[in-house]
Amino acid sequence: MLTILFDGIAYGMLLFILACGLTITLGLMNFINLAHGAFAMTGGYVTVVMMNRFGISFYWCLPAAFLASAILGGVLEATLYRRLYHASHLDQVIFSVGLVFMSVAAADYLMGGQQQLIQLPPELSGRTEFVGVGIGRYRLFTIVVCAILVVTFQLILAKTRFGSRLRAAVDDRRVAMGLGINVPAVFALTFAFGSGLAGLGGAMGAEILGLDPNFPLKFMIYFLIVVAVGGTSTVSGPFLAALLLGVADVAGKYHVPAIGPFVIYGLMIIMLILRPAGLFARGGR
Amino acid sequence: MSLPVQESVQTGAEEQHVDQSRAHRLMQRRTTVRSFEILIWLGALATVYLLPSKMLILTEIAILALFAVSLDLVLGFAGIVSLGHAAFFGLGAYTAGLFARYVTAEPVAGLLVAGAAAGLLGYATSFLILRGSDLTRLMTTLGIALMMAEAANQMAWLTGGADGLSGFSIDPIFGLVPFDLWGRNGFIYYLVVLFLSTLVARRLAFSPFGLSLKAIKSNPVRAALVGVPVRRRLITTYTVAAVMAGFAGALLTHTTSFVSPDVLAFHRSADVLLVLAIGGTGYLYGGIFGAIGFTLLKDALSVVTPQYWMFWIGLLLVILVLVGRARLTRWVDDLGERLPGLRGTNR
Amino acid sequence: MTAVLETRDLKRRFGAFVATNDVSLKIERGARHALIGPNGAGKTTLVNILTGVLPPTSGQVLLDGEEITNLPSHTRVKKGLTRTFQINQLFADYTPLEAVMLAILEREGLGSRLWAVVGSYRKTVDEAAALLARFGLASVMADRTNRLPYGKQRLLEIALAFASKPRVLLLDEPAAGVPEDERHEVLSIVSDLPADVTVVLIEHDMDLVFSFANRISVLVAGAIFAEGTAAEIAASPDVKAVYLGESA
Numbered sequence: 001m002l003t004i005l006f007d008g009i010a011y012g013m014l015l016f017i018l019a020c021g022l023t024i025t026l027g028l029m030n031f032i033n034l035a036h037g038a039f040a041m042t043g044g045y046v047t048v049v050m051m052n053r054f055g056i057s058f059y060w061c062l063p064a065a066f067l068a069s070a071i072l073g074g075v076l077e078a079t080l081y082r083r084l085y086h087a088s089h090l091d092q093v094i095f096s097v098g099l100v101f102m103s104v105a106a107a108d109y110l111m112g113g114q115q116q117l118i119q120l121p122p123e124l125s126g127r128t129e130f131v132g133v134g135i136g137r138y139r140l141f142t143i144v145v146c147a148i149l150v151v152t153f154q155l156i157l158a159k160t161r162f163g164s165r166l167r168a169a170v171d172d173r174r175v176a177m178g179l180g181i182n183v184p185a186v187f188a189l190t191f192a193f194g195s196g197l198a199g200l201g202g203a204m205g206a207e208i209l210g211l212d213p214n215f216p217l218k219f220m221i222y223f224l225i226v227v228a229v230g231g232t233s234t235v236s237g238p239f240l241a242a243l244l245l246g247v248a249d250v251a252g253k254y255h256v257p258a259i260g261p262f263v264i265y266g267l268m269i270i271m272l273i274l275r276p277a278g279l280f281a282r283g284g285r
Numbered sequence: 286m287s288l289p290v291q292e293s294v295q296t297g298a299e300e301q302h303v304d305q306s307r308a309h310r311l312m313q314r315r316t317t318v319r320s321f322e323i324l325i326w327l328g329a330l331a332t333v334y335l336l337p338s339k340m341l342i343l344t345e346i347a348i349l350a351l352f353a354v355s356l357d358l359v360l361g362f363a364g365i366v367s368l369g370h371a372a373f374f375g376l377g378a379y380t381a382g383l384f385a386r387y388v389t390a391e392p393v394a395g396l397l398v399a400g401a402a403a404g405l406l407g408y409a410t411s412f413l414i415l416r417g418s419d420l421t422r423l424m425t426t427l428g429i430a431l432m433m434a435e436a437a438n439q440m441a442w443l444t445g446g447a448d449g450l451s452g453f454s455i456d457p458i459f460g461l462v463p464f465d466l467w468g469r470n471g472f473i474y475y476l477v478v479l480f481l482s483t484l485v486a487r488r489l490a491f492s493p494f495g496l497s498l499k500a501i502k503s504n505p506v507r508a509a510l511v512g513v514p515v516r517r518r519l520i521t522t523y524t525v526a527a528v529m530a531g532f533a534g535a536l537l538t539h540t541t542s543f544v545s546p547d548v549l550a551f552h553r554s555a556d557v558l559l560v561l562a563i564g565g566t567g568y569l570y571g572g573i574f575g576a577i578g579f580t581l582l583k584d585a586l587s588v589v590t591p592q593y594w595m596f597w598i599g600l601l602l603v604i605l606v607l608v609g610r611a612r613l614t615r616w617v618d619d620l621g622e623r624l625p626g627l628r629g630t631n632r
Numbered sequence: 633m634t635a636v637l638e639t640r641d642l643k644r645r646f647g648a649f650v651a652t653n654d655v656s657l658k659i660e661r662g663a664r665h666a667l668i669g670p671n672g673a674g675k676t677t678l679v680n681i682l683t684g685v686l687p688p689t690s691g692q693v694l695l696d697g698e699e700i701t702n703l704p705s706h707t708r709v710k711k712g713l714t715r716t717f718q719i720n721q722l723f724a725d726y727t728p729l730e731a732v733m734l735a736i737l738e739r740e741g742l743g744s745r746l747w748a749v750v751g752s753y754r755k756t757v758d759e760a761a762a763l764l765a766r767f768g769l770a771s772v773m774a775d776r777t778n779r780l781p782y783g784k785q786r787l788l789e790i791a792l793a794f795a796s797k798p799r800v801l802l803l804d805e806p807a808a809g810v811p812e813d814e815r816h817e818v819l820s821i822v823s824d825l826p827a828d829v830t831v832v833l834i835e836h837d838m839d840l841v842f843s844f845a846n847r848i849s850v851l852v853a854g855a856i857f858a859e860g861t862a863a864e865i866a867a868s869p870d871v872k873a874v875y876l877g878e879s880a
Binding site: 228 | 360366368413416417419420421423424425427428429431432435436439551552555558559562566592593594595596598599600601602603605606607
């Protein structure tokens with residue numbers, strides 16, 4: 001029972017890291033980016049290639065995955081995404097579905113259609129007994145890393161100059177421009193950062209979530225649930241939503257495998273009807 | 286003194302008459318059958334004789350076109366972005382399969398039952414998409430479709446689960462016209478269903494109901510303030526569109542005598558959205574043009590690069606959006622005469 | 633004296649901000665009532681509550697003594713309460729003819745008809761043409777709304793609201809943003825509205841207010857600050873102070 005809770009939390013944390021870039025794209029730029037999973041997949045494949053082909057340590061792969069996805073995200077933002085911030089949501093959906101299709105086919109072409117496996121460092125594999133509860137070491141590692149990231153993320157937003165600029169840009173783009181904030185640059189950096197986090201999540205999740213060319217499609221709904229349920233006005237909203245989703249999904253698959261997905265989709269739909277602005281949104285609409 | 290007054294009254298009445306007859310003319314012109322519409326249907330009929338060896342791909346186009354016309358009602362007229370339209374297509378396909386297997390294999394009866402089932406689901410779920418932003422609607426529609434897919438997968442005793450539903454064959458239409466080996470009769474049957482459905486959609490689009498729909502899409506707040514009951518109109522539209530999508534699903538079942546769980550897959554919802562992206566939304570024929578374009582393109586690409594055609598479709602979509610769909614589908618406006626009042630913003 | 637439109641203790645909060653504060657208002661039948669107030673006084677919020685665009689936090693709205701507080705906008709329109717918008721809220725792709733047709737068809741309860749084409753409702757077309765002529769829009773009836781000159785768009789705003797045959801018509805700054813040479817046409821249309829339609833004018837322009845209204849309510853910080861005949865308001869030192877304070 002506690003093991004399930006623990007696994008669920010690890011899974012939820014991972015989902016948050018994967019999805020929080022999407023929170024930014026949606027909340028900040030009001031851009032429906034269905035291709036967010038492609039950045040995560042990039043991170044995953046970077047790790048696979050570095051570890052399996054070049055034998056580079058897993059620990060070095062994580063920052064590399066972050067960087068690779070961040071660069072990819074930054075480049076795509078500057079060349080493509082930026083042009084569509086004011087396009088209709090339908091255009092954004094079509095555009096990002098197009099990107100998903102391209103990434104799926106490209107991954108298939110470059111890496112093949114099979115599941116990718118990575119060999120975790122020995123100190124991270126296996127389980128440790130802790131007060132009678134079996135704890136996967138890798139899951140513990142995941143929780144620790146994600147927790148550090150969440151705290152850092154929150155601090156950056158709350159304390160740094162960049163954070164306050166970002167918040168100003170979210171609140172009112174025009175006012176922020178008037179204050180001399182370079183809004184496009186803030187957007188680009190944030191987009192790259194969000195993509196990087198997704199890449200990192202993809203790298204860490206290769207073990208837990210699996211990795212194959214269909215990754216962006218398979219997890220799209222999960223990312224969207226995190227954002228839609230958590231809302232885009234806070235960091236804690238999506239974080240709690242991700243934890244909830246993680247625990248519910250793991251518990252659902254374990255206890256009621258036959259109706260697990262129904263529980264999640266059903267809850268999501270009910271939630272969206274009751275609180276269209278997100279479960280943890282501040283204030284009423 | 287009285288003469289000028291008399292005169293001005295006269296002119297006023299004349300002017301009024303001029304305005305009124307102009308208004309009548311404009312309203313009439315709005316609904317005239319365009320030459321390209323006649324060409325499309327004549328062309329479709331001609332393919333039966335001219336391309337007898339291409340019946341399979343033409344059938345595929347007809348089914349996709351029907352599905353896309355149905356989505357156009359939701360997207361192009363009511364302005365609801367849906368990522369889960371396959372829910373209705375899939376339910377129609379499964380209903381038709383089960384009906385053929387357990388009740389009767391006469392296709393028209395199956396078609397109607399499938400439409401009714403999909404319509405019921407459409408009506409029930411329409412209440413979930415009334416509120417909220419594009420994102421919540423997207424999520425809700427997607428969620429419903431995923432739940433349907435999961436249900437079909439889990440209820441293996443009924444649907445055959447991952448193996449699909451088989452073990453039935455389709456009887457002749459009305460017990461008279463058999464489905465032949467080349468798919469010719471089948472194609473004519475599909476064409477008739479597509480034609481009738483498009484006709485219904487066209488009446489709908491040009492009726493007072495249709496006039497209020499595009500107003501809702503353009504500005505729901507203002508629409509309510511000229512007296513349009515927005516919720517009720519959206520419910521009706523969504524239900525009608527669901528019936529049509531159910532028809533399309535049933536037709537697929539009738540073609541293949543098999544229902545694969547693939548009918549509910551995400552890519553089906555995405556594909557039909559892409560069809561409208563290619564063909565344009567909000568003038569009904571976008572679904573038909575788009576289906577032709579999409580199917581031919583997919584066919585050509587999968588000959589050249591069977592495994593990776595998805596990449597090129599994706600690239601096409603990205604380019605389509607970046608260049609501007611409106612710009613690319615503007616040719617529609619120049620099809621002989623336009624469809625005034627029906628060309629729409631794609632917002 | 634009967635009030636055709638009445639509000640009781642109407643309140644609307646946005647978080648901690650109170651946009652409408654205990655507004656109790658009575659509009660007499662057939663009145664030319666102006667609602668004025670400095671920027672941010674909550675005039676538009678009040679109109680939004682009256683017409684069902686926004687729900688109030690508390691309080692009541694009554695039309696002819698019947699409570700309509702929780703009715704949706706379209707039902708209020710059916711009952712005879714309609715409005716125009718300060719910023720054009722028109723159907724960009726529609727021609728004036730189509731837009732007016734829509735409003736008349738909905739008024740007649742024909743909007744849910746699915747089968748016969750719009751043009752076959754011949755009486756409606758006649759009425760639409762007459763209405764467009766009356767509002768100076770006959771010459772542009774076939775043009776797309778978003779290509780009309782701004783003054784014509786403002787006229788269409790009013791025509792569209794008028795097509796619903798309202799008993800009470802709320803005009804939210806009807807002449808806002810209209811260039812000087814088109815302004816006269818809009819103003820004369822407003823002053824020629826039939827006497828049996830109660831008109832509530834929300835306005836900034838004091839010349840327009842005093843030439844049009846026989847009764848004025850002044851809204852400040854979401855609450856009714858003063859109310860009276862045009863002459864009383866014009867003479868009130870308090871009201872002057874509010875306006876001078878704003879411009880100072």
